[in-house]
Amino acid sequence: MAVAEDRSRWEKNLSFCTQRVDMEDGHRLDFTIIINGKRFIITVLPAPCPADPITPLISRYDKLFLDNDEELQKAQDEIEDIIYDAGWCKFAPLAPGIERGPSTPPMSLYSALNPETFYFRLVVDGANADVIQEYPSRPLFGPDYVAINITVNLPRYSVRDITVIEKLMGTGYIAKVSVNGQDMCCKVLVPNQVKAVQREYACLKKIADSQHADSISAPRLIGFVVDDDADEGACIGILEEYIPHVMTLGRCLKNINTEIVAAERRRKWAEQVRRNIALLHGIGVVWGDGKPENVLIHSETDDCYLVDFGGSWTDGWVDAELRETEAGDEQALTRILDFLGGYLVWLANSVQSTKVKLGL
Structure with missing residues (x-):
């Protein structure tokens, strides 16, 4: 009963979202899951036990990867359910629920893009499943964003100086942010959305340079987001006008x-x-x-x-x-x-x- 109460208490303010799934050689899956602002990377491998439920799910995922999005999602959901049931009690103390309110401290864009990361491995023995925490000597994956080469003379703002106000709906990383007290919309180049952000930039730049810049009702391009930790402050996103x-x-x-x-x-x-x-x-x-x-x-x-x-x-x-x-x-x-x-x-x-x- 106490365990059920602990789970219910944790789930009361739970934010749980699978960010991406990486597959290696058709037999290894790495789930990147964001739980209450923390990043968990859980490795899923076939189990030696012939009766385990994971091996056929991995096989299904591999076969469906390029063919059937709906069935692929079903296989992914089943694996996620196993991960969640096996690991929630270990995830909970590492990523406690966050009660949002006026006293919630603001988060920098740097922190949002580089959350504290924990590594686990799913272990299945017959009908029993558990997650084992691992401690790699170096990150298994690079950052969830990439850089583009932009030479246009627009202001550049460090990820550390940008405050996230609200994550916005949409594919990739889109957020309402504050820069020097001004609300803006930020779009970061995540790996599967590079072309989308590049296209957005090209379109907004063309609008800004046109004779109808003041007549077209579209967001104005304001500047770029740079990562100070990367070589020569690589540009990793764009900042544009936030439309209230x-x-x-x-x-x-x-x-x-x-x-x-x-x-x-x-x-x-x-x-x-x-x-x-x-x-x-x-x-x-x-x-x-x-x-x-x-x-x-x-x-x-x-x-x-x-x-x-x-x-x-x-x-x-x-x-x-x-x-x-x-x-x-x-x-x-x-x-x-x-x-x-x-x-x-x-x-x-x-x-x-x-x-x-x-x-x-």
Whole structure:
């Protein structure tokens, strides 16, 4: 009973998230799991016992790695459940629950990107599983971010001087941060999102250098994040304007019946999205992942801002074959306008007509 109470108490303020899974030679898996701000790397190997449940799960994971994301996730979830049940009592004292509140001390971006790390190995003996802590002489993995070569003359800020305010939703590491008292949005180049951040940087730079920089409602590029510990202060991320908002366009209309949101307000948003896309195309920039969730409603002006220039596409909004093309943006626009209210679809008849009016 006491053990169950201890587990329940720890889980009350638990943050548990698998950051990545590395596979080696098809038989070894390394789970990187963030628990209450601490990083745990748990190695999973086939067990010698023929009846163990881990070996067939590793085999399933290996076979599904490139073929079936849904079944792969199921195999990963099963392994995670075994790790959690076997290790929670050892993880708990190393990563106690954090009660968030006004007294919670701020965390630097350096600490967020370089959390205290513990290494364990999963051991299975028949139906019994345990985790054994290991003490490698050197880190088994490098940092979860990479550097890019950028020579543009913009301010550079050290990871140690940037304070994390809030981790934001999205793929990779995206956070609302504070730099010298100013709120900004930070995007760090994690290994699987290098191209996305590079594309975002290229798009925002092209907007900033264009004649329509003041007319396009998109985040302004502010500067770069540098790692002082790396050679010559390597750039590992970008800083851009933080758009104050309560909701995205998508959540606004999902949480509030479209009949309740005034038609004139929706018409304004529709025209703003259309105008911004036309301006982007006029300077050779493709939005890339157009959808209502990537349109922020500014909390002070009630205006639409287009965000997320990392590329890719989302089913239902842009067809895969049109990804990162002007045609894909126009398809997304048509569907966004329909989402705002079917009668507004006339606005999407031609982005080209807006370009003509604007002299693009």
